[in-house]
Amino acid sequence: MFLAVFGSVEQGIIYAIMALGVYISFRILDFPDLTVDGSFVTGAAVAATMIILGYHPVLATASAVIIGFLAGCFTGLLHTKGKINALLSGILMMIALYSINLRIMGMTSESSIGRPNIPLLNAETMFNQFQNFWGSLGIDAAMNNFFGMMGVQYLPSTWGTLFVMGIIVLLIKFGVDWFLKTEVGLAIRATGDNKKMIRSLSANTDTLIIVGLGFSNALVAFSGALIAQYAKFSDIGMGIGMIIIGLASVIIGEAIFGTKTIVRTTLAVIAGAIIYRIVLGLALRVDFLDTGDMKLITAVIVIGALILPQYFEKRREKNRKAKRHAERLSTFQQSKGGAAVAETHPD
Amino acid sequence: MLKLIQINKLFNEATPDEKIALDQINLHLNPGDFMTVIGSNGAGKSTMLNMISGALSPDFGDIEIADENVTKLPEYKRSKMIGRVFQDPMAGTAPSMTIEENLAMAYSRDKKRLLRNGVDRKRREMFRVSLETLHLNLENRLNAKVGMLSGGERQALSLLMATFTQPSILLLDEHTAALDPSRAELITNLTKLLVEKDQLTTLMITHNMQQALDLGNRLIMMDKGQIILEIDEEEKKKLTIPKLMDEFQRIRGEKLTSDKALLTV
Numbered sequence: 385m386f387l388a389v390f391g392s393v394e395q396g397i398i399y400a401i402m403a404l405g406v407y408i409s410f411r412i413l414d415f416p417d418l419t420v421d422g423s424f425v426t427g428a429a430v431a432a433t434m435i436i437l438g439y440h441p442v443l444a445t446a447s448a449v450i451i452g453f454l455a456g457c458f459t460g461l462l463h464t465k466g467k468i469n470a471l472l473s474g475i476l477m478m479i480a481l482y483s484i485n486l487r488i489m490g491m492t493s494e495s496s497i498g499r500p501n502i503p504l505l506n507a508e509t510m511f512n513q514f515q516n517f518w519g520s521l522g523i524d525a526a527m528n529n530f531f532g533m534m535g536v537q538y539l540p541s542t543w544g545t546l547f548v549m550g551i552i553v554l555l556i557k558f559g560v561d562w563f564l565k566t567e568v569g570l571a572i573r574a575t576g577d578n579k580k581m582i583r584s585l586s587a588n589t590d591t592l593i594i595v596g597l598g599f600s601n602a603l604v605a606f607s608g609a610l611i612a613q614y615a616k617f618s619d620i621g622m623g624i625g626m627i628i629i630g631l632a633s634v635i636i637g638e639a640i641f642g643t644k645t646i647v648r649t650t651l652a653v654i655a656g657a658i659i660y661r662i663v664l665g666l667a668l669r670v671d672f673l674d675t676g677d678m679k680l681i682t683a684v685i686v687i688g689a690l691i692l693p694q695y696f697e698k699r700r701e702k703n704r705k706a707k708r709h710a711e712r713l714s715t716f717q718q719s720k721g722g723a724a725v726a727e728t729h730p731d
Numbered sequence: 732m733l734k735l736i737q738i739n740k741l742f743n744e745a746t747p748d749e750k751i752a753l754d755q756i757n758l759h760l761n762p763g764d765f766m767t768v769i770g771s772n773g774a775g776k777s778t779m780l781n782m783i784s785g786a787l788s789p790d791f792g793d794i795e796i797a798d799e800n801v802t803k804l805p806e807y808k809r810s811k812m813i814g815r816v817f818q819d820p821m822a823g824t825a826p827s828m829t830i831e832e833n834l835a836m837a838y839s840r841d842k843k844r845l846l847r848n849g850v851d852r853k854r855r856e857m858f859r860v861s862l863e864t865l866h867l868n869l870e871n872r873l874n875a876k877v878g879m880l881s882g883g884e885r886q887a888l889s890l891l892m893a894t895f896t897q898p899s900i901l902l903l904d905e906h907t908a909a910l911d912p913s914r915a916e917l918i919t920n921l922t923k924l925l926v927e928k929d930q931l932t933t934l935m936i937t938h939n940m941q942q943a944l945d946l947g948n949r950l951i952m953m954d955k956g957q958i959i960l961e962i963d964e965e966e967k968k969k970l971t972i973p974k975l976m977d978e979f980q981r982i983r984g985e986k987l988t989s990d991k992a993l994l995t996v
Binding site for chain 2: 563565566567568569570571573574577578580581582583584585586587588589
């Protein structure tokens with residue numbers, strides 16, 4: 385049980401980077417960007433291919449981020465300069481990336497042009513490089529001792545991945561928070577909020593959409609590159625439904641932690657991604673559910689996250705009204721004896 | 732400051748709905764001029780404003796701002812020189828962003844947007860001082876989301892944002908029409924105050940005759956895509972609503988008879 389939740393948190397933190405990307409396109413730019421399904425795989429494919437070809441994992445990951453940025457920019461170009469509907473330009477880019485991803489991974493194969501998956505079993509990744517350093521610190525033993533004493537039986541082999549990913553995600557979070565408060569960031573937010581207005585304030589909304597989508601997909605590709613190294617493989621199908629997972633994280637996070645400020649919302653999105661993974665992990669432990677049911681479970685989680693808050697909000701509203709009504713009724717009855725009727729309406 | 736030279740615009744060209752939106756419009760505003768524009772619906776007032784702002788481009792004709800031909804300049808570049816307030820109070824501000832963030836975007840209008848903090852301490856102080864001129868207590872709500880403000884407050888903020896960087900041209904498109912009378916009066920007074928403070932060259936559309944007379948030093952009347960009446964500073968001082976109505980009737984009456992004459996021939 386502990387191990388399952390631990391694994392979910394680890395994965396959730398890596399997927400949180402993707403969720404932040406989806407947050408930027410979906411919420412900030414108000415652009416339902418389906419490129420994500422493709423650009424996530426692109427990130428994984430570029431990183432895996434370059435690692436197999438012998439490049440340093442950090443360089444491979446950085447390249448994945450840049451290619452992801454370009455993919456997002458292209459979707460933006462289709463939408464702004466090509467005047468193609470937002471949803472459609474994302475879908476077109478997603479479908480185009482499918483073939484591109486096959487070709488990218490094909491670069492590792494001498495016999496064929498395309499390749500649907502690359503295993504990274506014995507390859508150097510960012511994680512096992514970090515592990516060499518982390519292992520010498522002895523933190524794992526200390527943590528496991530502590531949890532062992534608390535009575536947890538199955539302990540994770542390392543805490544390093546969780547630790548380093550936590551730091552990376554927080555750095556990205558602070559970066560996003562900062563960026564959205566800069567002059568460019570403000571203009572990007574206004575583009576999603578009120579295009580007409582920000583155009584009248586001399587901002588080129590086309591450029592802002594293109595850059596914003598590039599930024600969003602750079603994060604998505606970064607997440608894909610990390611997941612490939614974490615799971616030790618890259619697969620052409622790993623991006624299917626990624627946009628829904630991203631959206632689920634955003635919606636769950638927002639519903640639980642609120643959206644009062646940007647700083648809070650980005651934190652909520654990260655937490656949402658982790659919670660989603662935990663719920664999914666627990667659901668998969670149910671006997672009659674199979675890993676093939678994952679997408680169905682995802683759909684159910686998203687539907688729940690969309691409907692339940694409405695339901696709770698309605699209930700809360702109803703309770704509040706009933707309480708207020710009761711209060712007014714009691715003050716009315718109290719003052720009925722002598723006081724003027726007018727005073728029963730304090731507001 | 733602003734010159735429109737023989738502007739023509741057709742809508743729905745080559746369809747049964749073809750409509751002459753603007754017909755040979757010539758207009759010349761000197762620096763500091765405040766011109767009010769009146770006319771019935773479909774007269775082409777808003778179309779003319781959209782031409783100047785760059786939201787629409789003319790079929791023929793040229794537009795000059797501060798002696799620069801801007802006819803081919805895209806909207807977002809032109810808006811460095813043009814402040815705009817729309818009729819809809821929702822249109823001029825970003826609702827999910829705070830008051831200070833909205834002002835920061837207005838402040839960046841004539842500058843290059845960079846990767847630097849949009850709101851710093853120095854700017855916040857400047858925003859606070861400017862908001863005080865509105866007397867709406869907004870200076871104490873810098874971090875409130877604009878979506879929470881009332882229509883009047885939002886329109887006052889839009890007006891402040893439009894004039895913040897002292898644009899070459901200020902365009903007001905019936906910016907008080909969606910407000911209740913007392914709020915409309917507040918915005919009208921604010922308009923006067925802000926325009927006079929910086930001597931802004933202003934073009935204001937209104938459906939309110941009294942407002943058209945009270946504000947500004949020049950007035951034009953439009954009908955069917957043409958400027959049918961132009962009143963200069965001296966005449967405008969003596970103008971009253973009945974006189975304006977008579978004039979309107981006279982010109983329209985003439986036009987009507989001439990149309991009829993055409994039809995009977």
